[in-house]
Amino acid sequence: MHELSIAASIVEAVTESAAAYPGARVKEVRLRIGALASVIEDSLQFCWQISTEGTPLAGAVLRVETVPVTLHCAACQADAQLDGVQSFRCPRCGEPATELRQGRELEIDSIEIEDEVEQQV
Ligand SMILES: [Zn+2]
Incomplete structure (x- = not known):
């Protein structure tokens, strides 16, 4: 457990x-x-x-x-917070995020x- x-x-x-x-x-x-x-x-x-x-x-x-979960999107040059953990794409542009911030x-x-x-x- x-x-x-x-x-x-x-x-x-x-x-x-x-x-x-x-x-x-x-x-x-x-x-x-x-x-x-x-x-x-x-x-x-x-x-x-x-x-x-x-x-x-x-x-x-x-x-x-x-x-x-907070991701950093290289395309947007910004951090984005995710509501769920299903996908690791930027909620703004849909690009796969490159960096997991937290x-x-x-x-x-x-x-x-x-x-x-x-x-x-
Ligand atoms: Zn983005």
């Missing part, structure tokens, strides 16, 4: 980052996922629940921001950490 290994690697990366803040709890993890990364969000959310269970990340919210992202955008000490004040 594709999403399960993604979830596992996110858990690993977040745990590593959170280690810098002992005693703090991770509240929220924001991801940027390109439309071409072929990640099913529902499935990823489910895998996230499983992967964080029993870890310090349990209960942390996973927020996914979908990054649209859409393959799979990265952690930010991690929100809740400091328990601060919360008790």
Whole structure:
């Protein structure tokens, strides 16, 4: 399962980052996922629940921001955003696009950490 290994690697990366803040709890993890990364969000959310269970990340919210596919068309000398991922042609002139600007992202955008000490004040 594709999403399960993604979830596992996110858990690993977040745990590593959170280690810098002992005693703090991770509240929220924001991801940027390109439309071409072929990640099913529902499935990823489910895998996230499983992967964080029993870890310090349990209960942390996973927020996914979908990054649209953006192509660069050499003919138009412009970037164009695609609605779908069916074709890689420029929506303006119909030429096959030469360059993919974005859409393959799979990265952690930010991690929100809740400091328990601060919360008790
Ligand atoms: Zn074009």
